[in-house]
Amino acid sequence: MKINQLETEMRNPETLNLDNLSIEEIVGKINAENLNVAKAVESQNQIITQVIEDVSDRFNEGGRLVYCGAGTSGRLGMLDAVELVPTYGLEKGRAIGLIAGGTAAMYQAVEGAEDSRKMAKEDLEKIKLNEKDIVIAIAASGRTPYAIGALDYAKKKSALGVALVCVSNSEMEKYAKYTIAPIVGPEIVTGSTRMKAGSAQKMVLNAISTAVMVKNGKVYQNLMVNVLPTNKKLVARAVGIIVETTGCSINEAKKWLEKAKEDVPVAIIMQKKGIDRKQAITLLEKNGNRVIDALK
Numbered sequence: 001m002k003i004n005q006l007e008t009e010m011r012n013p014e015t016l017n018l019d020n021l022s023i024e025e026i027v028g029k030i031n032a033e034n035l036n037v038a039k040a041v042e043s044q045n046q047i048i049t050q051v052i053e054d055v056s057d058r059f060n061e062g063g064r065l066v067y068c069g070a071g072t073s074g075r076l077g078m079l080d081a082v083e084l085v086p087t088y089g090l091e092k093g094r095a096i097g098l099i100a101g102g103t104a105a106m107y108q109a110v111e112g113a114e115d116s117r118k119m120a121k122e123d124l125e126k127i128k129l130n131e132k133d134i135v136i137a138i139a140a141s142g143r144t145p146y147a148i149g150a151l152d153y154a155k156k157k158s159a160l161g162v163a164l165v166c167v168s169n170s171e172m173e174k175y176a177k178y179t180i181a182p183i184v185g186p187e188i189v190t191g192s193t194r195m196k197a198g199s200a201q202k203m204v205l206n207a208i209s210t211a212v213m214v215k216n217g218k219v220y221q222n223l224m225v226n227v228l229p230t231n232k233k234l235v236a237r238a239v240g241i242i243v244e245t246t247g248c249s250i251n252e253a254k255k256w257l258e259k260a261k262e263d264v265p266v267a268i269i270m271q272k273k274g275i276d277r278k279q280a281i282t283l284l285e286k287n288g289n290r291v292i293d294a295l296k
Contacts, residue, residue, distance in 0.1 A: 006167045008140050008193050012186035030195075033188050037196050040166075040182035041203045051162055051178045052208055055134050056215040058160055062132055065095040065209065066124070066159075068150035069138035070114030072194040073164075073201060074099030075106055077138050080205040086234070088218035089226030095209070098123045100146040117149025124153050131158035136208070139163075140197035142170025142181075151175035164204055166197040180204055217290035220245065225264045225291055229257070238264050245291075246271045265291050 003009050015029050041048075059065065065084075067077025078097030084090040100119060101110025113119065129135070135154035139147040142165035152175050154161040163176035166184055173179045182204065184196040213219060218226045223245065229238040235257075242253035245268050253267075260267035260277055269280035272295055287293035 003141070003143075006141055006143075007183055007185055008166050008187065008197055009191050010186040011190050012188060015188050018188065030188055033185075033196060034199065037182070037184055037199045037203070040184045041200050041207075044180050044182050044204070047178060047180055048204060048207055051180065052211045052215075054160060054178070055162070055208060056212045058132055058134055059094075059212050060216055063160075064093065064127075064133045065212070066098065066127065066129065066133055066135045067096070067138065067205070068098045068120060068123070068135060068147060070100035070105075070144050070146045071109070072198045073138035073140060073144070073147070076198060076201050076205060077136065078106060079202075080209050084209060084213065086228050086230060087224055088213045089228050090213070090218070096127055098127075098150070100144075114144050114146045117145045117152065120146045120149030121153045124150060124157075129154065129157050129159055133157075133159040134162065135159050136162045136164060136205070137172060137176065138165075138201055138205075139172060140166040140193035140201070142167045142172045144172075148172055148175060164201055166193065166200060217288055217293075220265070220268070220291035225268065227264060229262050229264075238262070242267050242271070265289070265294075269294055 018026065018029065065081065067081050069077045078099055081095040081097035084095045085092060099105045101113030104110060105113060135150055137147040137150045148171060151161045151163060151172060155175055161176040163170065163172035163179040165172055165179065165181050168181065168183060182200040184200050187193060187195050223241050225241055227234055227238055229235040238257055239250060239253045241264055242248065242256055243250055248271060256267040256271050260270055265284055266277060266280045268291060269283055270277060283294045
């Protein structure tokens with residue numbers, strides 16, 4: 001398929017006169033188009049659910065979440081990977097973001113990087129991709145060589161391959177077990193896929209990683225109990241979670257957090273069960289580190 005035939009590259013009939021509109025009218029057009037993004041993502045609920053079930057099983061068995069992409073798509077993957085550590089206390093190395101052109105491409109364009117399948121293979125070789133891992137390749141156009149190369153190599157290594165695209169009948173589908181394709185339509189500015197396509201991609205990635213973390217025991221009720229209290233805001237959040245789940249006072253919660261050595265789930269179990277830190281850790285481990293099960 002020629003590039004100008006892709007949904008993401010077509011001209012949007014609603015914004016043909018964009019340069020002749022007032023600022024208020026431009027904002028109105030952007031917001032009107034953005035309303036379609038959530039609907040496009042919702043249309044993929046069934047396949048997203050299937051992906052999460054498969055990803056969750058592999059992740060619980062020690063597999064890693066590996067995000068691969070170029071440009072905006074790569075940056076969104078990097079963002080999702082990086083945020084899982086402080087938000088859910090995920091062990092470093094369990095979620096990895098790979099972007100065409102390397103870390104430098106996070107801050108500025110690396111010309112030609114996205115056109116290399118070989119670069120994706122080399123990047124995945126460096127992290128020693130294996131059959132337990134999950135590769136989520138992200139590309140709005142569904143045809144980026146770097147993303148295709150990542151899926152191709154994942155398939156050869158028997159890793160799970162997931163394509164996240166914003167077009168129909170994409171090239172990437174041939175290499176992935178699952179394809180998630182929220183069709184957001186032409187962009188406000190023709191071809192500017194950092195806009196609607198990028199928003200849809202972020203929503204899908206958030207859904208996948210959040211559900212996987214929930215099923216991996218990183219959430220109790222709807223609280224991020226595995227949060228790493230690495231700054232004042234997060235310390236306050238950790239204390240608040242202990243107060244919310246145990247009913248103790250703020251001062252008591254601070255003491256429990258200190259006794260648990262900044263481990264919120266351990267603090268909760270210690271307080272609720274009346275046991276020491278070592279016993280709480282053992283109880284959590286016996287229950288797959290799921291607070292809800294450890295409290296039964």
